[in-house]
Amino acid sequence: MREPLIYEISSPGRAGVNLPECDVPATPLPKEYLREDLPLPEVSEVDLVRHYVRLSQLNYAVDTGFYPLGSCTMKYNPKVNEEAAKLPGFVQTHPYQPPDTIQGNLFLMYQLQEFLKEISGFASVSLQPAAGAHGELAGVLMIRAYHESRGDHKRTRMLIPDSAHGTNPASTTMAGYETVKISSDARGNVDLEELRAHCDDTVAGLMLTNPNTLGLFDEHVQEIARLVHECGGLLYGDGANLNAIMGIVKPAALGFDVMHFNLHKTFSTPHGGGGPGAGPVGANEVLAPFLPGPIVVKERVEEEPASDEEWEEEEMYYYHWQMPPSSIGRLKAFYGNFAVCIKAYTYIRMLGAAGLREVSENAVLNANYLLSRLKGVYPLPYNRTCMHEFVLSGRLPDAPDVHTIDIAKRLMDFGFHPPTIYFPLIVPEALMIEPTETESKETLDAFADALIQIAQEAKTNPELLHSAPHLAPVARLDEVLAARQPVLQCLK
Amino acid sequence: MSYIPNTDADRAVMLKAIGVKNMDGLFRDVPEALRYPELKLPPPVSEMEALRELREISEYNVDLEHAPCFLGAGAYRHFVPSVVGHVIGRSEFYTAYTPYQPEISQGTLQSIFEYQSMICALTGMDVANASHYDGATALAEAVLMAVSVSRGKRRKVVLSAGVHPEYRAVVHTYTQGMALTIVGEGADPLATEVLADMIDADTACVIVQNPNFLGYLEDPAALRTLADAAHSKGALFVVSADPISLGLFSPPADYGADIVCGEGQALGGGLNFGGPYLGFFACKQQYVHKMAGRIVGQTVDRHGQRGFVLTLSAREQHIRREKATSNICSNEALMALAAAVYLAAMGKTGLRKVAELCYHKAHYAAQRLSALPGYQLLSQKPFFKEFALRCPRPVDEINEYLLDEWGIIGGYDLGKDYPGLANTMLICVTEMNTKEEIDLLVEALAPDYFPRADEEGAPDMEEAA
Numbered sequence: 001m002r003e004p005l006i007y008e009i010s011s012p013g014r015a016g017v018n019l020p021e022c023d024v025p026a027t028p029l030p031k032e033y034l035r036e037d038l039p040l041p042e043v044s045e046v047d048l049v050r051h052y053v054r055l056s057q058l059n060y061a062v063d064t065g066f067y068p069l070g071s072c073t074m075k076y077n078p079k080v081n082e083e084a085a086k087l088p089g090f091v092q093t094h095p096y097q098p099p100d101t102i103q104g105n106l107f108l109m110y111q112l113q114e115f116l117k118e119i120s121g122f123a124s125v126s127l128q129p130a131a132g133a134h135g136e137l138a139g140v141l142m143i144r145a146y147h148e149s150r151g152d153h154k155r156t157r158m159l160i161p162d163s164a165h166g167t168n169p170a171s172t173t174m175a176g177y178e179t180v181k182i183s184s185d186a187r188g189n190v191d192l193e194e195l196r197a198h199c200d201d202t203v204a205g206l207m208l209t210n211p212n213t214l215g216l217f218d219e220h221v222q223e224i225a226r227l228v229h230e231c232g233g234l235l236y237g238d239g240a241n242l243n244a245i246m247g248i249v250k251p252a253a254l255g256f257d258v259m260h261f262n263l264h265k266t267f268s269t270p271h272g273g274g275g276p277g278a279g280p281v282g283a284n285e286v287l288a289p290f291l292p293g294p295i296v297v298k299e300r301v302e303e304e305p306a307s308d309e310e311w312e313e314e315e316m317y318y319y320h321w322q323m324p325p326s327s328i329g330r331l332k333a334f335y336g337n338f339a340v341c342i343k344a345y346t347y348i349r350m351l352g353a354a355g356l357r358e359v360s361e362n363a364v365l366n367a368n369y370l371l372s373r374l375k376g377v378y379p380l381p382y383n384r385t386c387m388h389e390f391v392l393s394g395r396l397p398d399a400p401d402v403h404t405i406d407i408a409k410r411l412m413d414f415g416f417h418p419p420t421i422y423f424p425l426i427v428p429e430a431l432m433i434e435p436t437e438t439e440s441k442e443t444l445d446a447f448a449d450a451l452i453q454i455a456q457e458a459k460t461n462p463e464l465l466h467s468a469p470h471l472a473p474v475a476r477l478d479e480v481l482a483a484r485q486p487v488l489q490c491l492k
Numbered sequence: 493m494s495y496i497p498n499t500d501a502d503r504a505v506m507l508k509a510i511g512v513k514n515m516d517g518l519f520r521d522v523p524e525a526l527r528y529p530e531l532k533l534p535p536p537v538s539e540m541e542a543l544r545e546l547r548e549i550s551e552y553n554v555d556l557e558h559a560p561c562f563l564g565a566g567a568y569r570h571f572v573p574s575v576v577g578h579v580i581g582r583s584e585f586y587t588a589y590t591p592y593q594p595e596i597s598q599g600t601l602q603s604i605f606e607y608q609s610m611i612c613a614l615t616g617m618d619v620a621n622a623s624h625y626d627g628a629t630a631l632a633e634a635v636l637m638a639v640s641v642s643r644g645k646r647r648k649v650v651l652s653a654g655v656h657p658e659y660r661a662v663v664h665t666y667t668q669g670m671a672l673t674i675v676g677e678g679a680d681p682l683a684t685e686v687l688a689d690m691i692d693a694d695t696a697c698v699i700v701q702n703p704n705f706l707g708y709l710e711d712p713a714a715l716r717t718l719a720d721a722a723h724s725k726g727a728l729f730v731v732s733a734d735p736i737s738l739g740l741f742s743p744p745a746d747y748g749a750d751i752v753c754g755e756g757q758a759l760g761g762g763l764n765f766g767g768p769y770l771g772f773f774a775c776k777q778q779y780v781h782k783m784a785g786r787i788v789g790q791t792v793d794r795h796g797q798r799g800f801v802l803t804l805s806a807r808e809q810h811i812r813r814e815k816a817t818s819n820i821c822s823n824e825a826l827m828a829l830a831a832a833v834y835l836a837a838m839g840k841t842g843l844r845k846v847a848e849l850c851y852h853k854a855h856y857a858a859q860r861l862s863a864l865p866g867y868q869l870l871s872q873k874p875f876f877k878e879f880a881l882r883c884p885r886p887v888d889e890i891n892e893y894l895l896d897e898w899g900i901i902g903g904y905d906l907g908k909d910y911p912g913l914a915n916t917m918l919i920c921v922t923e924m925n926t927k928e929e930i931d932l933l934v935e936a937l938a939p940d941y942f943p944r945a946d947e948e949g950a951p952d953m954e955e956a957a
């Protein structure tokens with residue numbers, strides 16, 4: 001199934017848009033400033049639409065099937081979220097409009113800040129960061145700014161467990177810190193001995209994902225927090241896995257000082273084929289002054305209402321921007337991925353506290369159920385009750401030639417998106433499975449059946465796996481060739 | 493409603509299969525004293541109520557469908573053809589994630605490959621990535637990349653004051669842990685040529701914006717001279733560009749850019765109160781291994797058929813961790829898709845026409861406004877769709893009057909960012925502004941309606957100048 005490139009369906013003189021005539025007198029153009037050629041395609045509207053609709057049909061997506069991509073929380077994205085974010089009263093607002101004219105937007109952002117504070121237990125939240133990694137950068141810069149503000153300049157090392165996502169060490173480097181890797185112990189927790197050995201007055205902090213990327217709740221999280229704090233460091237929380245613990249425990253109560261949220265994971269905003277997301281960051285009293293900004297604050301309106309009518313609660317306040325007093329600064333232009341915030345706000349409003357807890361309970365239930373069906377079939381490196389996800393190994397004892405990549409590709413033939421593979425790095429041939437709460441038992445069973453059959457095929461007919469996928473729009477793609485002879489655009 | 497299909501009966505069967513009595517059995521690792529905190533959130537609402545609530549909130553805003561608007565300054569109201577919303581509204585696109593599994597993600601991958609091609613077409617560069625969060629972070633990443641191209645040896649950045657003030661702020665935020673020296677921001681934003689003297693052997697890059705924040709176009713010949721000055725000292729030349737302007741004006745490759753980045757929101761993205769937007773990023777081939785973010789490349793499948801994959805990932809955080817070129821993981825893929833659909837719909841002639849409409853309308857507005865007593869253009873330099881207008885009164889006063897009396901959202905107050913530009917308004921006019929709207933603005937500011945400052949005893953700008 002090959003769809004031509006948009007440039008291959010281009011023909012001179014075609015156009016896909018109908019623009020108005022100019023209604024003002026023309027002004028001469030500055031000749032020496034003009035470009036000669038503009039090599040964009042020329043296509044008609046119908047060809048354009050068919051091209052993109054056909055391309056869309058080559059995609060696997062949450063709306064077409066089960067997408068248990070570990071660490072990514074590919075839950076169903078409620079359609080009401082999309083409708084809310086499309087309201088013209090939101091879409092057609094400019095970020096530099098006077099605050100009086102955007103009280104609705106500011107109210108919504110303020111409320112979302114409050115909701116996230118309540119869910120996490122933090123004192124303050126900034127909606128600036130555009131994604132999880134962006135929130136991490138914010139958090140590490142805040143930790144840095146905190147130490148600097150106290151004249152404590154020798155702290156240059158960030159401790160990061162070996163199970164951590166790659167963005168943690170990458171964010172650390174960007175903030176000017178050195179990464180120190182901490183091993184995991186036999187139960188998948190942070191190795192406390194090793195942590196103790198590293199805790200000294202050069203430690204800026206520790207970046208902890210909890211539950212971690214093995215899907216395990218660290219059994220010593222409070223002890224970890226104590227050790228890090230005792231040596232003067234701060235505890236960063238990678239909130240990618242918040243879907244496991246809403247209403248179960250507040251991260252701030254566990255000892256985290258600062259944490260990012262992923263609205264595109266936990267709060268059901270769609271992943272967009274790679275983005276946009278949103279990565280708000282929350283902080284306790286100590287770090288709140290360093291948050292990126294601006295953030296929304298409210299003030300009580302002094303005057304009484306002019307009319308006799310009762311005021312709506314919202315009308316009693318005036319919302320406006322404020323930069324936190326020792327802010328690390330702006331992380332992007334304007335204020336954050338506002339349209340994504342609308343979707344998360346809608347989701348939280350529809351679920352409420354009980355609904356959010358139900359989400360986490362069922363996410364954890366689904367993961368443990370799936371695990372119960374698969375743990376006899378695939379090696380399970382850490383045999384514990386998991387949280388919202390779990391990690392198996394694709395290293396099947398009686399199929400030595402078969403690799404996780406083969407299992408993943410074969411899953412496509414059964415109509416499933418493969419799990420996250422080869423991550424976390426500490427599990428050889430990792431298969432990281434996150435079913436989420438929005439999947440039914442029937443779906444989980446069908447997926448388990450497929451993985452069980454594939455394990456069988458791995459023994460009896462490994463070639464079937466090596467040559468998979470057989471039923472995808474294209475056969476297995478040569479990634480080595482792509483990197484060796486890069487073709488990154490079609491014009492040159 | 494939590495969008496959960498499990499019934500109580502399902503849950504009972506599943507708990508049994510797991511071997512725990514109840515839900516609580518799944519959370520034994522969570523410290524008991526902290527388990528199940530109360531969350532004080534408003535009681536949940538139905539879908540119908542939620543939509544009503546959201547609509548009501550949105551109606552506390554003055555939206556631009558109901559108010560003529562002359563604000564730009566990095567966020568632009570351009571026409572979005574209907575096809576854009578329909579394509580990005582297909583849930584095969586918007587409910588997928590990063591195309592880690594290429595065989596079932598060819599839709600996303602090919603559309604990004606085409607996007608990369610079109611960004612190269614616009615900028616004249618060799619390669620482009622799949623997107624950054626926005627124009628500001630794309631620029632900050634350009635700085636990190638330039639430093640990295642020098643293997644961390646060059647520690648100075650020459651940053652034009654004509655770059656968007658918030659972009660410059662983001663560059664400072666991103667680099668605060670790096671001990672870089674950033675110079676140039678104190679200079680006259682309209683005198684780009686002075687930057688040449690600041691370049692030395694320690695300079696990693698020189699950054700300009702074109703058109704600059706005040707709307708003015710830089711002379712390509714002058715930029716070529718600046719690029720040569722940078723290159724002669726071994727520094728990179730970085731240009732932050734308005735992609736709509738590139739429908740008409742020289743691609744930055746023509747005047748020597750090594751990296752071209754910018755805000756792609758204008759390409760089919762709505763205003764959305766500032767986000768999500770689209771950072772586009774392109775560079776010369778020789779620097780591709782230092783570029784941040786996802787890149788899509790062409791390859792073949794087992795049967796020799798063309799296909800697309802994420803490639804050159806040895807730059808990225810999931811492979812290189814602390815040695816990665818950047819920490820970026822999720823990006824703005826859907827906005828890149830919107831930009832691709834927009835550019836394909838506009839095509840060669842459409843984008844040029846949009847740029848021309850902006851140009852002519854902005855010049856019409858500039859000519860009429862500057863003819864009013866007390867108003868004058870800051871500079872006679874050529875401009876694109878924005879221009880700086882000296883006004884007889886503080887900008888916020890004028891804007892308040894325009895909004896209250898005429899329902900018009902006025903321009904951006906340049907005095908907030910440039911101390912020398914008090915009483916100077918940045919006015920943006922795009923193809924969306926009709927002649928009637930422009931005439932209305934002129935009428936509103938005419939002395940009959942809006943008394944000049946001198947009539948109220950304040951100094952007259954024109955006479956003072």
Ligand SMILES: Cc1ncc(COP(=O)(O)O)c(C=O)c1O
Pocket residue numbers: 071072131132133134165167168209213238240241262277279820821822
């Ligand atoms: C554990 C973890 N941390 C951080 C991130 C980065 O988040 P984002 O992609 O939103 O930048 C991810 C994303 O997949 C993740 O799984």
